[in-house]
Amino acid sequence: MAVMNREFDVVVIGGGVVGCAIARELSRYRLRVAVLEKECDIGTQTSARNTGMLHAGFLYQTGSLKAQCAVEGNREFDRVAEELDVPFRRTGKLVVGFTEAHRAQLEQFMKRGESNGVPGLRLIDRAEMDRLDPTAGGNFAMYVPTSGVLNPFLYTIALAENAVHNGAELFRSCAFTGEIRLADGRHCLHTTRGDFVTRWVVNSAGLQSAMVSAWLGKPGYTIAPVKGEYFVLDKRAGAHASISVYPAPNPDNTFDTHATVTVEGNVLVGPDSQWVEELEDYATSPAGLDGLAEDGARMFAHMKREYYIRSFAGVRPKLIDPKTKKVQDFKLEAPEDIPGFINLVGIESPGLTSALPLARRVAEKIRGREELSLNETFTPYRSGPPRFSELTLERQAELIAENADYGEIICRCEQVTKAEILQAIHSPVGAATVNGVKNRTRASMGRCQGGYCQMRITQMLRQELGQSITEVSLSSRGSYLFTGAVRGGGEE
Amino acid sequence: MKSYQAVIIGGGPAGLGAAIALKKQGIQDILVVEREHHLGGILRQCIHDGFGLTRFGESLSGPEYAQRFIEEAQRLQIECRTDCTVLHLTEDKIVTLCSRAGLEVVAARAVVLAMGCRERTRGALAIAGTRSAGVMTAGVAQHYMNLRNIMVGREVVVLGSGDIGLIMARRMTLEGAKVKGVFEIQPYPSGLPRNIMQCLNDYDIPLYLSHTVTEIRGRERLSAVTISQVDEAMRVLPGTERELSCDTLILSVGLIPENELSLDAGVVLDYRTKGALVDEYYQTSVPGIFAAGNVLHVHDLVDFVTLEAEALANAVTEYVKRNTMPDCKLTVVPGEGIGHVVPQRCSGRDAFTLSLRVTRPRRDCIVTVHQGGREILRQTVKNALPAEMLQYSIPAERLNAEGDLEVALL
Numbered sequence: 001m002a003v004m005n006r007e008f009d010v011v012v013i014g015g016g017v018v019g020c021a022i023a024r025e026l027s028r029y030r031l032r033v034a035v036l037e038k039e040c041d042i043g044t045q046t047s048a049r050n051t052g053m054l055h056a057g058f059l060y061q062t063g064s065l066k067a068q069c070a071v072e073g074n075r076e077f078d079r080v081a082e083e084l085d086v087p088f089r090r091t092g093k094l095v096v097g098f099t100e101a102h103r104a105q106l107e108q109f110m111k112r113g114e115s116n117g118v119p120g121l122r123l124i125d126r127a128e129m130d131r132l133d134p135t136a137g138g139n140f141a142m143y144v145p146t147s148g149v150l151n152p153f154l155y156t157i158a159l160a161e162n163a164v165h166n167g168a169e170l171f172r173s174c175a176f177t178g179e180i181r182l183a184d185g186r187h188c189l190h191t192t193r194g195d196f197v198t199r200w201v202v203n204s205a206g207l208q209s210a211m212v213s214a215w216l217g218k219p220g221y222t223i224a225p226v227k228g229e230y231f232v233l234d235k236r237a238g239a240h241a242s243i244s245v246y247p248a249p250n251p252d253n254t255f256d257t258h259a260t261v262t263v264e265g266n267v268l269v270g271p272d273s274q275w276v277e278e279l280e281d282y283a284t285s286p287a288g289l290d291g292l293a294e295d296g297a298r299m300f301a302h303m304k305r306e307y308y309i310r311s312f313a314g315v316r317p318k319l320i321d322p323k324t325k326k327v328q329d330f331k332l333e334a335p336e337d338i339p340g341f342i343n344l345v346g347i348e349s350p351g352l353t354s355a356l357p358l359a360r361r362v363a364e365k366i367r368g369r370e371e372l373s374l375n376e377t378f379t380p381y382r383s384g385p386p387r388f389s390e391l392t393l394e395r396q397a398e399l400i401a402e403n404a405d406y407g408e409i410i411c412r413c414e415q416v417t418k419a420e421i422l423q424a425i426h427s428p429v430g431a432a433t434v435n436g437v438k439n440r441t442r443a444s445m446g447r448c449q450g451g452y453c454q455m456r457i458t459q460m461l462r463q464e465l466g467q468s469i470t471e472v473s474l475s476s477r478g479s480y481l482f483t484g485a486v487r488g489g490g491e492e
Numbered sequence: 493m494k495s496y497q498a499v500i501i502g503g504g505p506a507g508l509g510a511a512i513a514l515k516k517q518g519i520q521d522i523l524v525v526e527r528e529h530h531l532g533g534i535l536r537q538c539i540h541d542g543f544g545l546t547r548f549g550e551s552l553s554g555p556e557y558a559q560r561f562i563e564e565a566q567r568l569q570i571e572c573r574t575d576c577t578v579l580h581l582t583e584d585k586i587v588t589l590c591s592r593a594g595l596e597v598v599a600a601r602a603v604v605l606a607m608g609c610r611e612r613t614r615g616a617l618a619i620a621g622t623r624s625a626g627v628m629t630a631g632v633a634q635h636y637m638n639l640r641n642i643m644v645g646r647e648v649v650v651l652g653s654g655d656i657g658l659i660m661a662r663r664m665t666l667e668g669a670k671v672k673g674v675f676e677i678q679p680y681p682s683g684l685p686r687n688i689m690q691c692l693n694d695y696d697i698p699l700y701l702s703h704t705v706t707e708i709r710g711r712e713r714l715s716a717v718t719i720s721q722v723d724e725a726m727r728v729l730p731g732t733e734r735e736l737s738c739d740t741l742i743l744s745v746g747l748i749p750e751n752e753l754s755l756d757a758g759v760v761l762d763y764r765t766k767g768a769l770v771d772e773y774y775q776t777s778v779p780g781i782f783a784a785g786n787v788l789h790v791h792d793l794v795d796f797v798t799l800e801a802e803a804l805a806n807a808v809t810e811y812v813k814r815n816t817m818p819d820c821k822l823t824v825v826p827g828e829g830i831g832h833v834v835p836q837r838c839s840g841r842d843a844f845t846l847s848l849r850v851t852r853p854r855r856d857c858i859v860t861v862h863q864g865g866r867e868i869l870r871q872t873v874k875n876a877l878p879a880e881m882l883q884y885s886i887p888a889e890r891l892n893a894e895g896d897l898e899v900a901l902l
Binding site: 231232282283284285286288289305308309310311312393396397400401404405407408409412413415447448449450451452454455459469473474475476477478479480481482483484485486487 | 527575577579588590591592593594595597610611613614615616617618620621622623624625626628629631632635636637639640641642643644645646667668706707708709711712713728739752
């Protein structure tokens with residue numbers, strides 16, 4: 001597994017949505033690009049643990065990087081979704097209010113949104129809300145037509161696959177552990193998979209970005225982890241809803257628990273906001289889940305227990321002023337005193353929307369220092385595997401005729417076929433764990449939560465990748481599913 | 493489009509039982525559709541014994557019980573397609589089949605829903621904590637251990653005292669795992685008394701009633717669970733929490749009839765059973781679509797699934813021959829002390845079997861059925877348990893064509 005002294009022009013630390021977007025944008029140029037990801041798969045931390053919302057950009061201070069990137073990312077996303085072949089729907093959003101104080105707030109955010117360049121914002125009354133979505137809570141609302149929903153796993157994977165297709169290299173299970181400067185000014189990055197020598201290093205380490213920044217010579221940033229818990233509701237609940245419903249923002253410009261219809265048709269209820277100590281503790285709490293149940297019911301009329309299929313938590317890496325605790329804008333810098341270093345710190349929400357705009361700004365920083373020539377073979381297009389469940393009967397029949405593996409339904413709830421799982425395992429950025437397969441195909445994301453398909457998926461992982469019984473993992477290293485064979489039992 | 497007199501969805505005990513009975517009654521064109529590679533359904537992984545005591549008068553293992561029906565179906569040359577999933581079912585009884593051979597759309601005169609049930613998951617219970625490996629339903633553990641010879645853990649906590657959980661507590665103990673206890677949120681067990689005896693007591697596995705798991709710990713693999721006591725309303729009692737180390741949490745917290753296809757066909761479900769609302773002929777709200785077995789209501793013993801499927805076959809045969817069934821306008825209502833009843837509608841003209849579950853354990857009580865205030869059934873029950881399904885024959889001569897039925901536990 002060790003990689004000795006690989007040489008690159010740019011090494012990106014962090015394989016979340018922003019790191020993968022940076023690799024994709026840099027692969028437009030003739031650069032040797034590597035992405036290092038400490039986990040065994042890309043996009044498993046903040047990038048996987050969020051609402052999947054394409055934000056419009058009305059929430060952020062005018063002129064801030066958050067506002068600029070959100071508006072820019074929102075505007076271009078129809079094209080991006082088409083280029084990368086990822087599911088996306090511009091559903092619009094209702095930011096709802098109950099009181100006159102809420103109304104004043106919404107008016108204020110409408111003004112801010114307009115000065116940020118968010119198109120089409122307007123205040124609507126209950127009658128119009130009923131026309132848009134009668135299940136939405138609230139007495140009036142700000143209607144945000146440009147908000148949308150995307151699948152954050154597939155978007156991150158698509159960016160990575162496109163980057164790899166265009167020549168970037170991806171190193172998973174590869175944790176950055178320290179750096180020294182070589183005599184020629186290049187960085188030598190130590191990792192758990194050997195050393196990487198590079199002219200440029202980009203810190204896109206998300207929750208770990210303050211630490212990585214310090215290790216690369218720029219200490220002093222404070223990341224405050226803010227946890228948010230979620231419920232995932234059954235698609236049968238999703239059938240009642242058509243638009244995301246958010247409460248009026250808090251005074252500190254964050255949203256309380258909201259209800260979002262995902263691009264696949266589930267409903268996400270959450271997140272709440274808890275200032276926590278640990279960066280990567282994703283446990284949900286009894287109090288948190290109780291709170292979601294209560295707050296969620298105000299936003300969504302069908303917040304019922306019978307629709308619960310899962311709960312999870314994500315952590316937002318908020319850059320704060322350590323004295324005032326005030327949340328800061330995204331930090332994107334190329335410190336003068338540290339050549340060959342681009343630093344991104346505190347990329348939280350709206351990071352998903354902002355991934356490509358941030359990536360372009362990283363490329364700009366490099367272009368400001370050196371001449372970059374275009375990669376002539378670059379293509380912005382990536383095509384994902386066909387999703388059987390979303391096709392017409394005619395197309396499904398054609399696919400099975402071409403490849404019989406499409407005729408084998410492995411996940412009953414989400415109708416995922418054997419062919420799709422094989423493609424997820426063998427793609428250029430392939431899955432090696434149960435959750436890796438799940439994030440790429442939706443197999444085991446449905447209401448039975450793998451009760452039918454997990455056994456089949458683990459079997460395929462073993463067959464296709466030659467994993468031994470004890471190597472089969474749920475997600476990260478150490479998340480082994482099995483302890484061995486049964487006593488005296490020749491296996492299978 | 494190929495057409496069948498009866499398409500049976502599911503090749504487990506209900507589906508096979510129905511198919512065999514239909515064939516014996518002269519229905520020739522039958523198709524059984526099974527998504528798995530083998531017939532037999534969940535029985536294939538139930539390698540313990542105790543099946544067949546009612547139906548065959550002997551104790552069989554799950555695979556042995558299933559094999560009798562598989563062989564009978566083969567002998568009768570019933571068309572069974574395995575590795576074949578039903579993608580869609582319409583109320584016009586058009587069935588879309590998916591297999592490696594392709595998609596095929598077939599028409600059915602009658603459809604028998606026999607899809608069985610699935611297990612309730614951690615997500616549905618909303619247990620807080622981490623998402624570590626090592627948390628699984630009892631049926632998943634049973635599949636890994638009995639069908640794939642894979643061991644799923646060493647230090648085990650079982651949440652819920654459903655029958656599969658009890659069976660797996662014993663099974664894992666026999667495989668050398670340490671089962672630290674079975675924790676049940678209700679003040680009484682949800683599994684059968686014989687399983688409490690043979691699976692827990694015989695192996696010194698403690699059963700804790702009015703206890704539940706309130707938190708799951710461990711970053712990558714499960715390392716511990718928090719156990720809490722609950723009050724009568726199943727609210728957690730603060731201060732009773734304790735941590736129990738384990739690498740495996742087995743959930744046996746309820747079974748849910750698997751009615752995705754039924755809903756797609758417009759079949760109306762009973763919120764109590766989570767299965768179809770049926771009449772005494774096991775016909776659902778959609779004419780020509782029938783249901784039996786665990787897809788209709790969760791049974792305690794497979795023998796009763798078989799018997800129900802065989803009773804359903806009589807009605808399906810009628811339907812296939814006449815294309816209609818008698819009206820069933822009377823409702824059967826679960827009253828005091830009754831969790832659910834099947835059927836939920838009846839004609840008031842024909843005899844039928846009434847199945848029910850009580851809501852909580854009761855000793856020396858009386859099950860009554862009234863029609864329009866008139867008592868038509870009165871049966872004493874020595875020991876009524878929610879874990880056990882109760883069944884009574886309602887004779888035709890006691891019924892009127894008018895007046896709803898109410899079932900109660902006194």
